[in-house]
Amino acid sequence: MRIPLSYSFRNLWTRRLTTMLTTSGMALVVFVFASILMLAEGLQKTLVETGSYDNVVVIRKSSVSEVQSGVDRLQASIIETQPEVALGANSQLLLAKELVVLISLPKRGSDKPSNVVIRGISESSLMMRPQVKLVEGRMPRQGSSEIIAGNSIAKRFKGGGVGEVLRFGMRDWTVVGIFDAGNTGFSSEIWGDADQLMQAFRRPVYSSVLLKLRNSSEFQGFKERIESDPRLTLEAKRETRYYKDQSEIMAKFLRIMGISLTIIFSLGAIIGAMITMYAAVAHRTGEIGTLRAIGFQRTSILSAFLIESLLLGFSGGCIGLFFASFLQLFTISTMNFQTFSELAFNFSLTFEIIYKALLFSLIMGFVGGALPAVRASRMNIVESLRAS
Numbered sequence: 001m002r003i004p005l006s007y008s009f010r011n012l013w014t015r016r017l018t019t020m021l022t023t024s025g026m027a028l029v030v031f032v033f034a035s036i037l038m039l040a041e042g043l044q045k046t047l048v049e050t051g052s053y054d055n056v057v058v059i060r061k062s063s064v065s066e067v068q069s070g071v072d073r074l075q076a077s078i079i080e081t082q083p084e085v086a087l088g089a090n091s092q093l094l095l096a097k098e099l100v101v102l103i104s105l106p107k108r109g110s111d112k113p114s115n116v117v118i119r120g121i122s123e124s125s126l127m128m129r130p131q132v133k134l135v136e137g138r139m140p141r142q143g144s145s146e147i148i149a150g151n152s153i154a155k156r157f158k159g160g161g162v163g164e165v166l167r168f169g170m171r172d173w174t175v176v177g178i179f180d181a182g183n184t185g186f187s188s189e190i191w192g193d194a195d196q197l198m199q200a201f202r203r204p205v206y207s208s209v210l211l212k213l214r215n216s217s218e219f220q221g222f223k224e225r226i227e228s229d230p231r232l233t234l235e236a237k238r239e240t241r242y243y244k245d246q247s248e249i250m251a252k253f254l255r256i257m258g259i260s261l262t263i264i265f266s267l268g269a270i271i272g273a274m275i276t277m278y279a280a281v282a283h284r285t286g287e288i289g290t291l292r293a294i295g296f297q298r299t300s301i302l303s304a305f306l307i308e309s310l311l312l313g314f315s316g317g318c319i320g321l322f323f324a325s326f327l328q329l330f331t332i333s334t335m336n337f338q339t340f341s342e343l344a345f346n347f348s349l350t351f352e353i354i355y356k357a358l359l360f361s362l363i364m365g366f367v368g369g370a371l372p373a374v375r376a377s378r379m380n381i382v383e384s385l386r387a388s
Contacts, residue, residue, distance in 0.1 A: 015276075019312065022276045025269040026316025026364055027323070032265055034324040034357040036258025038347040039332075040251040044244070046345035050184040051239030054086075054216050055128055058209040058226065061235045065246060066100040067117075070205040075232050079209050084222040086214040088127055094212035096122035099194050101201050103168045105157045116153060118168070120194030120207075128212045132186055137162045137177030140192055145200075147192035148177035152331075160190075169200030183346065185243065210239070266364055273312055273368025302373045309369020310362055317361025324357075325349055 051057075058079055063069035071079075076097045079085075086094045099120030104113045123142070126132055140146035149160045159166040159175070166173045173192065181187040194206070213219060223236040237245075327347040 018276050018279065022269075022272050022312050023316045023319065025272045026313055026361055027319035029262060029265045029269045029364065030317045030320025030357050030361050031324050033258065033262040033360055034321055034349070034353055035327055035347065036254060036261070037353045037356065038324060038327060038349050040254040040258070041350055041353060042345045042348040043254065044247040044251045045348050046183055046185055046247075050181075050186060051241075051243040052128065052130075052212075053238060053240050054213050055239035056211050056213060056219065056222065056236050057239050057242045058211070058234050058236045059207070059242075061227075061233050063235075066098070066207040067102060069100075069207050071097070071207065071209055071234065072205045075234060076206055076209050078229070078231060079211065079226070079234075082211075082222060082225070084211075084214050084218045086212040088124065092124065094124050094128055096125040096128065096210045097194060097206045098122065098125065098208050098210055099197050099201075099203060100207040101197070101203070105159065105166070107156055108158050111158075114157075116157065117189040118147075118197060119189050119191050120197035121191050122194055125191075125210070128210060129181075129186065131184055132179050132181045134177050135180045137175075140176055142193055143196065144193065145171055145173050145196060146176045147173045147190050148179050149175050149190045150187040151178055151180050152187040153190055154178045166190075169197065171200050185246075185345075262360070266360075269316070270364050270368040273309060273365060274372060276312070276368075298378070301376050305373035305376050306366065306369050309373065310365045313361040313363070313365020313368070314358065316364075317358045320361070321349075321354060321357050 057066075058071065059066060059069035060071060080093060080095055088094045099118075101118050101120075102115045103118055105116050106113050126139075134148070135151065137148070140148055147166070154160040154162075154175075158164075162175055162178055164175050166175065179186075179191070198204070198206075213222070219236075219238060226232060226234055226236045328349055331346050
């Protein structure tokens with residue numbers, strides 16, 4: 001004979017207060033677990049979406065990022081001659097020689113300084129990045145001290161709005177436009193003319209060369225030729241791969257931190273579930289004896305109590321995920337460990353995070369209810385009825 005599922009639901013409803021307290025504890029743990037995973041996923045998603053699969057980033061070998069890289073003019077001109085580089089309108093090469101440097105800017109409201117990426121761009125830079133749209137003002141004139149700022153910069157940093165002036169590189173730079181790059185890392189950058197920025201920062205070399213492939217399948221041949229050329233000390237990466245590498249260290253750190261915190265918090269939730277289930281066994285000693293007396297096997301008793309504990313865990317998981325999902329409405333910023341610049345991004349909830357969080361909540365419920373369920377199933381019929 002099997003005990004119906006409604007029996008477990010009814011017992012949880014009868015003990016509403018303890019059920020609510022135990023479920024709340026588990027929900028808090030799942031909330032922390034899901035929010036950390038969403039944070040890491042949001043960071044990775046933002047950086048990966050920054051790149052395009054058909055674009056290639058060429059940087060100096062062993063450079064972790066564009067900030068640490070250097071590509072001299074001779075090397076850049078050699079890359080320009082490669083046959084895999086695509087042509088745009090008017091037979092213009094879809095290739096941009098770019099500069100990337102860091103400056104410190106004060107935040108609006110707090111005056112707290114933070115590192116910001118300054119990117120020197122070429123005429124083809126925007127053509128290869130269709131996700132970047134100018135939403136206010138105009139593009140900077142080539143050869144001038146004019147810049148455009150990502151919408152995240154305009155909102156969070158002083159001097160980032162249209163018409164405002166920023167001073168860096170011993171020069172005043174006027175913000176003449178704001179661009180929206182969607183959910184990508186470009187929204188946290190400031191762009192200006194590469195040649196002017198190189199003069200201002202006294203940089204004789206570019207940071208990277210960005211190009212669009214004529215045919216995406218030609219990447220491997222291009223990569224092998226560039227990296228084996230004795231005149232070059234460069235390496236080529238697909239832009240998507242480059243930005244994915246940028247996110248790995250930070251995302252891994254967040255996941256390790258999240259799992260560590262979750263394990264600590266989950267111990268309290270498991271103990272709470274165990275106490276709740278032990279109390280349920282103690283209060284239902286006579287009921288357990290009656291169930292055994294009318295023919296229910298030990299496995300049925302064990303299953304009934306385990307189901308109650310799993311229901312507690314599942315309910316906590318659903319509640320925790322429900323509240324964690326609202327984090328997607330918020331934008332936060334953190335330092336990118338690869339470039340040491342500030343990056344704004346959103347929490348991201350995926351199906352993988354949902355099933356991991358629910359699985360974790362069920363594991364908490366199972367671990368918390370296993371020992372009380374075994375105790376209940378091993379009770380002696382006569383002693384249970386006598387205790388009642």
